[in-house]
Amino acid sequence: MSLQGKFIVFDGCEGCGKSTQAALARDRMARELSLDVLLVRDPGTTRIGEQIRHILLNPDNAEMSMRAEMLLYMSARAQMMKEIIKPALDAGRTVLSDRFISSTLAYQLGGDGLTENEIRAIGDVAVNSRWPDLTIIFDLPVEMSGRRVRPKFMRDSSNSDPTTGLTDRIELRSRAYHEQVRQNYLQQAADANSKYRVIDASHAISDIHEEVWQVIRQSELYQ
Numbered sequence: 001m002s003l004q005g006k007f008i009v010f011d012g013c014e015g016c017g018k019s020t021q022a023a024l025a026r027d028r029m030a031r032e033l034s035l036d037v038l039l040v041r042d043p044g045t046t047r048i049g050e051q052i053r054h055i056l057l058n059p060d061n062a063e064m065s066m067r068a069e070m071l072l073y074m075s076a077r078a079q080m081m082k083e084i085i086k087p088a089l090d091a092g093r094t095v096l097s098d099r100f101i102s103s104t105l106a107y108q109l110g111g112d113g114l115t116e117n118e119i120r121a122i123g124d125v126a127v128n129s130r131w132p133d134l135t136i137i138f139d140l141p142v143e144m145s146g147r148r149v150r151p152k153f154m155r156d157s158s159n160s161d162p163t164t165g166l167t168d169r170i171e172l173r174s175r176a177y178h179e180q181v182r183q184n185y186l187q188q189a190a191d192a193n194s195k196y197r198v199i200d201a202s203h204a205i206s207d208i209h210e211e212v213w214q215v216i217r218q219s220e221l222y223q
Contacts, residue, residue: 012138043076066111
């Protein structure tokens with residue numbers, strides 16, 4: 001099976017449904033293709049990564065610079081690549097990631113003067129040159145994505161009551177910022193179309209899932 005040992009990223013703006021689609025794809029790969037699939041979230045998954053995630057998303061950390069933000073994301077990825085992703089890929093597992101460096105190229109690009117070349121260079125160090133084999137971008141107009149976002153950040157990680165969630169630090173940014181994030185995603189896909197696919201995320205969950213499935217089955221990874 002050609003998807004063994006492959007690394008696929010699900011990415012996009014807030015509320016685009018990427019997490020739902022990643023879980024659906026994982027389950028279908030295991031069920032229909034008998035693949036051993038690992039789904040991770042970025043940042044997070046490792047003990048260190050989850051601590052970094054809390055720092056990054058905590059709305060109390062409003063003074064964080066964009067360069068510090070970018071480096072924290074890369075640190076979480078470095079740990080996850082070393083501890084989880086690379087060993088899984090080497091063992092022939094299929095790895096799906098909910099966000100990855102494509103997020104930084106959308107959310108942090110231009111902040112504090114950050115360039116694409118800087119982000120890619122630091123990202124290459126963080127992931128030891130193991131970039132995704134395929135990145136699927138779920139595209140959604142900002143007005144739709146804003147309506148879908150549900151407060152979910154918890155200051156107290158022991159509190160599991162979803163009604164007490166807060167909007168996280170990134171979600172609190174302006175509509176203009178999120179409009180630029182969307183355009184940054186689309187530009188990435190246009191610049192590297194051989195390893196990117198864009199899917200309209202405004203459709204029904206089941207329809208999007210079928211399109212994701214076709215993208216994966218028709219990609220070079222599956223040939």
